[in-house]
Amino acid sequence: MRTEDVLAYRPIVLTEAQRVSYFSDGFLVLPDYVPGPWLARLSAATQKLLDRSRCVTRSDSIFVLEEGHSAQNPRLHRVTSPQDHHPTFWEFICDPIMTDLAAEVVGPDVKFHHAKLNVKSERGTRGFKWHQDVPAWPHTDYSPVTIGVYLTGCDTDQGPLTFLPGSHLGPLHSMYDNSGAFVVHMRDELAASISADMIETATGGPGTTVLLNCRTIHGSAENSSDRARPLLLPVYSSADSFAYTPSPIMSPRQGDIVRGRPARFACFDTRPCELPPDFRAGYNPPWLAQRDEEKRADRPPML
Known part of the structure; x- marks a missing residue:
């Protein structure tokens, strides 16, 4: 859905100023948005998955392991x-606390x-x-939004x-x-032009919850603390936005309408998007792709 069409709907969760800020900046931060009962359930579900990873010895289609991972000390990227x-995660992803928020920036009909x-x-x-x-x-338009939730906060x-x-x-x-390797990050010569200000x-x-437009340049530094930083990241789009x-x-739930109705017509944005590799041949998660790149270049990891 086009931005002007989204803005034609009155906001129900955000203020008008917050919504304008999202479309202007490409992101929006909502402090302490998700209430405690949901966070407790999500944290308990996260612990269940962390415990399940104890018997995993190498990264697979579910768990991306961090160096030093073991049954005694499970360490995960993703x-x-x-x-x-x-099931708690899907229940939360479909709850109005998330789908109504997504609708504020993608329109009333929301796809997972x-x-x-x-x-x-x-x-x-x-x-x-x-x-x-x-x-x-890539999608037919640039409505997709990632809604990130810090389950335990983030310093x-x-x-x-x-x-x-x-x-x-x-x-x-x-x-x-x-x-020509797909490394899932901007080239270093471009990144070098980004200054702290x-x-x-x-x-x-x-x-605390972050709405992030799919085109916004973003990243993160390493976790140097003694606390994990669990961040749940579901991606939603307008119902009339289609991945091509x-x-x-992959997920059997991909394309599910989680709010409103399915679209009968697709929305197209003519701005081009470079195509990724054909992931049917396999997918290397971002951290592993960057690790492999560092090995090829024989340089130390990013700090």
């Missing part, structure tokens, strides 16, 4: 598609695309270089999300390196 592995749970374990879990999301899963030393305000209005950058950071207490390449993260 749980892929948590809604397919514990995918989700991940970025656990970002304590003491050295690597960061995520500057990137944009939509080149990994500056935990590797919070960082953004370049207004970058969603600029170009999409290649997520391929100079050798251009960056905004999303920190906050438990339940195989998704890197």
